[in-house]
Amino acid sequence: MINKNVFNKTKVSLIKINVAVVVSFFIIFSIFIYSYFKGLTYNSVDRNLNDELENITVQLTSSAIFSPIVLKDPSNMVYIYEGDRVKYYTRNGYFEDMLPKFRENKKNSFFTYTENGYTFRELSLEIGKYKIQIIRNIDAQINSFKQLIYVFVIGIIIAIIITYFIALYLTKKALIPIETAWNNQAKFVQDASHELRTPISIVSSKLESMLRSPNSTISDEVELIADAMKETRRIKKMINDLLCLTKEDSITTLNKEEVNIEQLINEISNDYLDIAEVQNKKFNINLNAENKIIITDKNKLRQLILIFIDNAFKYTNKNDIICINLTEEGRDIIISIEDSGIGIKDDEISNIFDRFFRSENVRSKDIDGSGIGLSIAKMLSTSLDIDISVKSKLNEFTKFNLIIHNK
Template sequence: MFKKTRIRLVLFNTIVLMVILSIFSLVLYVYMQHVIFLNPDNRLSEMSEQVKKRNLHEIQENNERETERRVAFLLWSSDKKLIKITPKKGLYTNDIDDFKPALSEGKTQTSQEVNGHAYRVMNVKNEGYIKDQDVSTIQLVLNVDPETQTLEHLAFLLIISAFIGLLLSLVAGLFLANRALVPIQKSWNKQVEFIADASHELRTPLSVMQTHLELLFRRPNHTIEQESENIYQSLNEVKRMTKLVGNLLTLARSDSNAQLLNKTVFNMGELVDKVANQFEPIFELKELHFTREIESLMCGGDQERLHQLCMILLDNAFKYTPSGESIHICLKKHHHSMTLIVRDTGVGIEAKDLPYVFDRFYRSDKSRARAEGGSGLGLAIAKWIVQAHDGEIKVFSQKNVGTEFHVKIPL
């Protein structure tokens, strides 16, 4: 799929760049053509004005310098026959017989090419400027071979540049396509991995439920009390699957920006203290040493989501802290933010696993996590909650020493 997409992006980028280069080259060529022929055209215009005021011989004597290319005057009759050319060496001798007669009149300049030589031509209708009655049109001709050669060199350079631009466009298109596909491919790989992990997590409780329900059908004469164990196991898997589906729904809504926060002003210290009270009996049963250091802080945020955040962090500490170890929770103000710290002296996390602890379904020890009832979504949800409150969450851990989560959220 990505191969075809990459080819399409390369072609699209190449076409776009080539169109831009082509338009730029065309504009440059037209502009340079205008600039190059501007001086010859102005000279023809000046000479045409002089024709109307003075005779040709006087113009030739007073205005032509040896260093200048001379303007040739071709006198045409009404039946398109060449009557005279002045000065006689104003055109190449071989070009005179092949020169086209005046086809239009006025001050517009046109170009003619005769025997490989280029000329700019301007026609002036004879309205008494020349006494000869046979002269119908005065044609002003100026050789523009240097200008034409300059334009030809420019066109050659633009063609070469376009060819080089095509190669560069392909390389640039391939580079841009690869860069554009990197986040898409990462997202796609994460989505595939997410679906595979979610399917695996859902398949486990479904398989357990199916097994226990089949056992019920095998013993239809048993009472509910006799089959209470199978029913209890099925209910546990239902609860586990319900929690998993709820977490998946939360993450799906966060991805689509459909999960809106219901922000209110409340006492964050009271909320953390309330969550700590809920966990304290559970910690005592596991013989964990639990301490707290909680300040009273007024906070603006989603109370339900921040409650969920505290639950996730304390539940995570509970699962991975053996009996006899300690857990500490701290809430304090730091400048214009509040800092929530959950520290434990549990099994810790290996350094290679630290960058991935907030990834969905990531667990360094999957068999242990399933035994503890985890699905690998809790910390991903915790990260989303923190980011939704414009905060940041960090984890510091050392294997067999302990783990510490730092949450910083603006007040």
């Protein structure tokens, strides 16, 4: 019914898009968190270095020349130069020459660098005759950054896996109604083609038969012409029904007005009185509703009732009875169309509103019809907010109740 490759490609594309969106979000989120955490960490280190600078500055300006420098944070390394002479330095094993290089181009700023496999954060500046370097080893912070990156990478991989399966499930579920609609459309086209093929073949055969007798007059071929015209009318009705089905917007658009339901049923029934007499069928109308006024779309309600009455006449035989009853149950108005015709099998009742469905009983009796009428009735009833119930027994009766909720 459908090219599976189309849906498989669509499914793969949707999964890729979903995964890409989620992964992109996680990457952006991870970059934001990493940058925020890194900035927060560096700001903390910089504040520490800055506090140490203030501590040293106070000691340089107020202490005696031989007083030792006392560090506020022993984790910091401080180097103080007075001209070319080292005034103070912190002993450590990080630097090869005991003293770090003084980077003139980085003066008066915070910066990060790596030396001998260690990572440092440094504040380097000149205050009067002194050059000061305040350095702090930040290997622990760098390791924290690396661990954070590792966590983000693992998190993104897990997110990709989880997103893939979620996207696979949601995509499959989302495509079910689309695939169903596609299959229904394909089936609709096939069924329509099948239903149209028979009357077209009949018309074609009748015309070919007349062509084989070029000397015949119209009176000689009147039976063939009548049959061809009958099939032409059948094709025309089927095409009109198909157009009605495809124009769902026109069915769902309502023009509501006050409608006298009793008067409407009488108008419809009058057209069938003569038909009932010609076909030798009993046609009874019983109108017992006190509340006759409803708010609905009159034309669509007329079309809905006509479909059921037309079917009642179509699927009944000579001397059968067709009844239209109008009753009330609370605020609901019920229109019943009942006939003593051929009936419907129990296992077929659930299918009668499907497009082109015709029961085996109907097909075997060669009764004209396309199987579209009740599909249109279902669409009309949904649009009009009318419930339909069905009761039937094979070869005994069929009863359709149209329940109008008169709000």
